[in-house]
Amino acid sequence: MLRHPRDWQSVLYLLLLPALAAWQWRYGFTWWLYLPMLFLTLGISVVHHNLAHLKIWRSRPLNRATDLWLSLLQGHPGFVFHATHNANHHRYRHGPQDAARTYRFGRDTNHLVGYLLHPFQATAALYPLFFRWLARLRRRAPGAFRYCLLQYLLVGGLWGGLAYLDWQKWLLLIWIPQLHGLHWLLATNYLQHAHADGHSRMDFARNFEGWLNPLLFNIGLHTAHHLHARTHWSRLPALHARYRGQIHPRLICGGLVPYMFTTFVLGPLLPRWRSQSLMQTSETA
Known part of the structure; x- marks a missing residue:
C-alpha cells in the first residue's frame, strides 16, 4: 500500500511517538524515553511536511487518515502546509515575495537572537495567509473547508480530553513535545535560509550533509528538495550530488549541531566563524 518502500520509516515514526507518550502516561515519566520523543517530534514535522508534497499511500482514505493522525500528533492542522509552504515558500524560494523570508524582519541576520525570534515573526506573517486561504476555500470548496475545520476540532478535542484526564501529563507528554516540534518546524526555515541569497536561482538555501539527514528524511538537502518538491525524499542525496557544485560553498555545511x-x-566571538550574507541587495522588507 505504500507508494515507496522507504516510507516504512515514516509509518514507524507515526506509531512510535504516540506509543512512547502512552507508555509514560501509564507508567510515569522517564527521561530516556522522553528525549527520543522530543527527537521524534522533529521527524513527525518532516513527515507532515513531506505528506503535503507527496502522499505516502496509494489509498486516498489512508492518506486522509494519515493527514488527520499527523494533525493530532503535531497539534496543528496539516492544511497549513498547503496555504503557506507550498503556495508561498516553495513558490518564491526565500525571495522578496516569500512571506516568511528571514530578511523580512528588520535586517538580513544570521545569529542566535534572530534564530530564536524567527518562529514568532514567521507565525505573525503566516497567519494572515492561513485566514485568506481558508476564506477562499470556503467560497470555492465548502467540503474541503469543512475538512480543514475537522482538523482543528480533532486537535482541540484531543487537547481538551487529555487535559481533563490529567492536565499535568497532558502538558508534559503532549503539549510541550508538540511545541518543541512546532518550534523546529518554523525555526528550521531560519537555519536553512538565513544569509542565503533570495534572488539567486541556486543559492537560496543552506544544505546540511550530516548524519542526521537519513533520520530526518534528508530534509537537510534543501536545495534539491526545493528544485524537486514532489520527488521522494529518498532520492534527495543523488539530486544533491548533482547540484552540489553549483551551490555557493558557504551554503554547504556538515552537521546541523x-x-x-x-x-x-563562536560567530559573535571569532570573526572566522561569523556568518556573512550572500544577498546581493540591501532590501530588508
Whole structure:
C-alpha cells in the first residue's frame, strides 16, 4: 500500500511517538524515553511536511487518515502546509515575495537572537495567509473547508480530553513535545535560509550533509528538495550530488549541531566563524 518502500520509516515514526507518550502516561515519566520523543517530534514535522508534497499511500482514505493522525500528533492542522509552504515558500524560494523570508524582519541576520525570534515573526506573517486561504476555500470548496475545520476540532478535542484526564501529563507528554516540534518546524526555515541569497536561482538555501539527514528524511538537502518538491525524499542525496557544485560553498555545511555552535556561539566571538550574507541587495522588507 505504500507508494515507496522507504516510507516504512515514516509509518514507524507515526506509531512510535504516540506509543512512547502512552507508555509514560501509564507508567510515569522517564527521561530516556522522553528525549527520543522530543527527537521524534522533529521527524513527525518532516513527515507532515513531506505528506503535503507527496502522499505516502496509494489509498486516498489512508492518506486522509494519515493527514488527520499527523494533525493530532503535531497539534496543528496539516492544511497549513498547503496555504503557506507550498503556495508561498516553495513558490518564491526565500525571495522578496516569500512571506516568511528571514530578511523580512528588520535586517538580513544570521545569529542566535534572530534564530530564536524567527518562529514568532514567521507565525505573525503566516497567519494572515492561513485566514485568506481558508476564506477562499470556503467560497470555492465548502467540503474541503469543512475538512480543514475537522482538523482543528480533532486537535482541540484531543487537547481538551487529555487535559481533563490529567492536565499535568497532558502538558508534559503532549503539549510541550508538540511545541518543541512546532518550534523546529518554523525555526528550521531560519537555519536553512538565513544569509542565503533570495534572488539567486541556486543559492537560496543552506544544505546540511550530516548524519542526521537519513533520520530526518534528508530534509537537510534543501536545495534539491526545493528544485524537486514532489520527488521522494529518498532520492534527495543523488539530486544533491548533482547540484552540489553549483551551490555557493558557504551554503554547504556538515552537521546541523556543529553549524549552530560555530554560527551562534563562536560567530559573535571569532570573526572566522561569523556568518556573512550572500544577498546581493540591501532590501530588508
